[in-house]
Amino acid sequence: MKKVYAEVLDEMDLREKAICVPPAGCAVLAYDYIDIDMVEAPHGRGAAVATGIKRVRPENLVFSYQGDGDLAAIGTAETLHAANRGEQITIFFVNNAVYGMTGGQMAPTSLLGQKTTTSPAGRDPGREGYPIKVCEVLAQLGAPAYLERVAVNKPAAIRNTKKAIAKAFQYQLRKTGFSLVEILSPCPTNWKLNSVESCAWIDDVMSKVFPLGVIKETTC
Amino acid sequence: MKRLMSGNNAIGEAAVLAGCTCYFGYPITPQNELPEYMAKRLAAVPDGVFIQAESELAAINMVLGASVAGARAMTSSSSPGISLKQEGISFLAAQELPAVIVNMMRGGPGLGNISPAQSDYFQATRGGGHGDYKIIVLAPASVQELADTTALAFDLADMFRTPVMILGDGMLGQMMEPVTFPAKKKERHLAHADYVLTGAKGRPARLVKSLILDPKEAEDHNWKLYRKYQRIEQQEVRYETFMLDDAAMAVLAYGTAARIARGAIKRLREEGLKIGLIRPLTLWPFPNKIIQDTAKHLHDFFVFEMSTGQMVEDVKLALEGKARVHFYGRPGGVVPTPVELSRIISRHYYQSQKRKK
Ligand SMILES: Cc1ncc(C[n+]2csc(CCOP(=O)(O)OP(=O)(O)O)c2C)c(N)n1
Numbered sequence: 001m002k003k004v005y006a007e008v009l010d011e012m013d014l015r016e017k018a019i020c021v022p023p024a025g026c027a028v029l030a031y032d033y034i035d036i037d038m039v040e041a042p043h044g045r046g047a048a049v050a051t052g053i054k055r056v057r058p059e060n061l062v063f064s065y066q067g068d069g070d071l072a073a074i075g076t077a078e079t080l081h082a083a084n085r086g087e088q089i090t091i092f093f094v095n096n097a098v099y100g101m102t103g104g105q106m107a108p109t110s111l112l113g114q115k116t117t118t119s120p121a122g123r124d125p126g127r128e129g130y131p132i133k134v135c136e137v138l139a140q141l142g143a144p145a146y147l148e149r150v151a152v153n154k155p156a157a158i159r160n161t162k163k164a165i166a167k168a169f170q171y172q173l174r175k176t177g178f179s180l181v182e183i184l185s186p187c188p189t190n191w192k193l194n195s196v197e198s199c200a201w202i203d204d205v206m207s208k209v210f211p212l213g214v215i216k217e218t219t220c
Numbered sequence: 221m222k223r224l225m226s227g228n229n230a231i232g233e234a235a236v237l238a239g240c241t242c243y244f245g246y247p248i249t250p251q252n253e254l255p256e257y258m259a260k261r262l263a264a265v266p267d268g269v270f271i272q273a274e275s276e277l278a279a280i281n282m283v284l285g286a287s288v289a290g291a292r293a294m295t296s297s298s299s300p301g302i303s304l305k306q307e308g309i310s311f312l313a314a315q316e317l318p319a320v321i322v323n324m325m326r327g328g329p330g331l332g333n334i335s336p337a338q339s340d341y342f343q344a345t346r347g348g349g350h351g352d353y354k355i356i357v358l359a360p361a362s363v364q365e366l367a368d369t370t371a372l373a374f375d376l377a378d379m380f381r382t383p384v385m386i387l388g389d390g391m392l393g394q395m396m397e398p399v400t401f402p403a404k405k406k407e408r409h410l411a412h413a414d415y416v417l418t419g420a421k422g423r424p425a426r427l428v429k430s431l432i433l434d435p436k437e438a439e440d441h442n443w444k445l446y447r448k449y450q451r452i453e454q455q456e457v458r459y460e461t462f463m464l465d466d467a468a469m470a471v472l473a474y475g476t477a478a479r480i481a482r483g484a485i486k487r488l489r490e491e492g493l494k495i496g497l498i499r500p501l502t503l504w505p506f507p508n509k510i511i512q513d514t515a516k517h518l519h520d521f522f523v524f525e526m527s528t529g530q531m532v533e534d535v536k537l538a539l540e541g542k543a544r545v546h547f548y549g550r551p552g553g554v555v556p557t558p559v560e561l562s563r564i565i566s567r568h569y570y571q572s573q574k575r576k577k
Contacts, residue, residue, distance in 0.1 A: 016421035019289075024431075037417040039288045039428040042311050045281035048273070052285020052293070053417065055269040056242065060289075060419050078281070081274035 001094060001152055001185055002033040005065075008165045009036065014061050019053055021046045021064035023075075024101070044075025047082035050089040061172060063090040069099040072108040072132050079134075083178045086143030090168045091180040093134060096187035097206060104190030108132045111209055116190070135182050135215035145177030147216040151184040151207060153199035160212075176218065184210060222398040227366045227388060228253035228296075230399045231322060234370035235294055236261050237401055239408040240320070242269040242293035244282040248301045249334040250390030251324035255296065267291075276301040280308030280321070287317040288428050290416035292374055292408060296322035298390070299340050300331065302348075309383050310349030313445070314430035316415065318377035320370070321355075322386045324393040327553025335553025336389035336476055341530035344387050345504040352442050354449045356384040356456065357503040359474040363397035369501075371406070378410055380452055387503060389526070391476045391555060458501035459510055463489060467496030469520040469569050472511070472535055474500050476555065477524050483558030484565055493569050495522075503531070508538040515543045520572045522546040522565055526555065544572065 009015050018036040024043035041049040046064035054062040071079050071093050082089065098116055099105040106119040109131045113122040123131075135147040146168055150161040161183060168179035184206055186198035193201060225233070232254050235243070243258035255272065262268030269286065273279035279295045286293035297305065302323045312319050325340045327333040344357045356376050360369040366388060373384040410416075417426055432438040462482060464470060473481040478499040485495050498514065500507050511521070521543055523532040528551045536545050546568045550556050 017419045019417045019419060021285075035420065035425045037420050037426050039285070039315070039417060040311075040431060041284070042281060042307050045277065045284075045308070048278040048281035049285040049288075051271070051278075052242070052244070052282035052287070053289040054285075055271070055282075056267075056286045056289035056291040057418065060417075077274050078278050081278065085271075 001183060004152065004158060004161055005092065005165050006034045008162055008169065012166060012169060014169060017061045019060050019062050021050045023064065023066045023070040044070050045078055046070065046075065047078040047091060051082050051087045054087060054089050058088065061169060063092060065092045066094065067100065068095045068097065068107040068109040072134050083138045083144045084141045086177045088172055088175055089178065090172050093180055093182040094185050095182050095210065096185045098187055098190045100187050100190055111205065131209055133210060138180060139216040143178055144216055145218045146171045146179040148214045149182040149210055149212050151202050151212060153186055153202040222400050224396055225363060225399050226253055226394055226396050227363045228393040229257045230363045230367040231370045232257035232261055233401055234367035236265060237405050238371040238374045239406050240292040240294050240374060241265060241267050242286040242291045244271050244273050244279040244295050245297065246273050246276050246279050246301060248298045250326060250393050251296050251298050251322065254322065276304035280305040283319045284308055284312055284317060287319050288417050294320040298324045298326045299328050302340060306349035309355065310351050310353065311430055312383040313353035313355060314351065315428050316381040318381055319383045320373045320377055320386065321383060325387065325389045333553045334390060336391035336526065336555055337551065337553050338389060338475060338477060338526040339551055341503065341527060344385050353445055354504055355382060356452060358384065358386050359501055359503050360386065360388060361475050361478050363395065363399045366392060367399050367401060376456065380448060389476050453505040456502060457505045457507050459507040460499045460501060462497035464496030464498065464514065466494055468494040468518055469522055469572065470514050470518060471495060471497045471522045471524060471565065473524040474503060474531065477526050480556060480558050480561055481524050484562035487558060487562045488566055493566060495565060495569065506534045511535060511538040515539055519543045520546065522568055524548050524561060527551050
């Protein structure tokens with residue numbers, strides 16, 4: 001995933017403009033992989049930190065990179081309100097249906113019936129509610145310019161993801177508003193599947209709940 | 221030119237004149253006049269940014285973003301909101317980012333009330349959030365001082381790359397007093413701007429972080445911060461004394477409590493009681509030395525706070541048992557009058573005179 005957006009940054013010649021906000025979560029190790037300016041945000045606050053940066057430096061390309069616990073549980077308010085203000089930032093939302101960094105606990109995006117370390121009997125909607133569809137929720141707001149859901153489970157999907165990332169950056173560079181790309185990502189360790197099974201699970205199960213494609217797009 | 225202004229508005233004007241271009245906050249009484257002032261004022265500043273954030277959590281993290289992007293940024297709140305900002309303040313301290321945070325304290329704990337109080341002293345002077353860190357805490361006592369302190373806060377924040385808190389209360393924030401401002405807007409001099417994120421153009425990428433997984437490296441980072449705090453303790457202690465030279469008893473109070481104490485001392489002096497005042501302007505670093513020096517010629521210290529007793533612990537630490545410490549506290553948003561306080565001080569004064577005989 002990190003490789004994918006690093007490639008897009010290079011292809012669009014944006015490395016020197018970019019400021020990235022990695023979160024607490026697996027993505028925090030992003031800075032070991034790419035050579036751009038970065039500042040760590042507290043868990044969940046990526047959208048607020050990115051807002052502060054972008055308002056001071058409107059000419060830079062500002063994006064955050066956040067997991068589902070980070071963005072859709074502890075950071076729901078920051079995400080929703082940055083989107084609603086139409087902040088000119090881009091969020092990459094890595095949806096792997098679990099808390100990865102902390103060892104596979106239930107996430108707001110865990111599927112019904114999904115067994116995690118904190119939903120050992122499987123997620124029960126009567127007890128734990130339903131998976132939150134972040135793009136669909138944000139699509140209800142007036143301001144967001146571009147919301148798309150993609151996956152990184154096979155080469156064709158990765159090519160699509162690259163396109164979506166490039167498009168999100170275009171939206172930001174043209175000052176058209178808030179953009180978010182939700183990326184369904186395998187987490188074999190915590191799903192207790194091998195990597196082939198994990199990639200198949202995204203196609204067969206996860207993307208049935210989180211349909212891929214453009215969820216909202218204003219003309220850019 | 222003198223202007224009649226509320227404390228909250230004076231902070232706003234002083235901040236803008238000190239080069240603050242970014243304000244982020246969430247409504248809470250008794251500091252609402254400050255964000256309201258900034259909403260109007262920053263609209264007239266080139267590159268001015270004002271956001272009414274969705275929460276204090278968001279506000280402090282917007283400050284973090286603006287600060288790392290190179291702007292002078294500020295947020296303000298009152299007690300419950302300051303509790304919410306603590307995680308962000310810990311990050312600012314760890315990542316060594318300048319920021320100014322205003323706390324117009326109100327009665328607590330919990331929701332408490334909206335009356336003036338001083339019960340966030342521990343939270344402010346002990347860092348407030350998680351981890352081994354300190355923030356500079358300034359305690360002005362008039363509208364003019366609020367304005368002057370605001371400019372100082374931004375300079376100290378830059379100089380030491382650290383968050384700085386202005387600790388006031390609802391009384392200071394809302395009272396009107398004449399105030400003068402510097403005639404000209406100040407230019408910011410950032411001595412070490414090599415942390416600011418601008419995009420890695422023509423230089424290696426910069427990384428501002430606090431995650432240090434290797435404990436040895438994390439220890440080094442903690443000691444580095446500690447050395448900075450020692451420098452601050454050596455260089456930045458500020459206090460004021462009043463009628464201390466011939467005093468037989470020294471009152472210690474800060475902010476609104478110090479104004480009340482001053483009134484009480486004036487009355488008591490008229491009655492011939494030899495009482496003086498030590499008023500800390502920096503609560504961290506705490507003015508230990510003047511307290512220790514004073515203890516060489518008097519043996520009774522009287523601490524007055526609008527809390528059940530927080531600063532009194534620092535006074536005791538400074539004295540190391542070398543003098544008697546008297547205490548009077550009024551928590552929960554009660555503000556006693558100078559007359560009330562003078563009666564209490566006078567009782568303690570005569571009791572200690574008797575003991576000496
Ligand atoms: C305030 C706070 N609470 C909890 C944590 C611990 N924590 C670190 S990452 C994380 C969640 C990680 O899950 P997710 O955001 O889904 O990202 P992933 O690791 O799956 O990429 C948590 C709970 C923290 N760092 N800060």
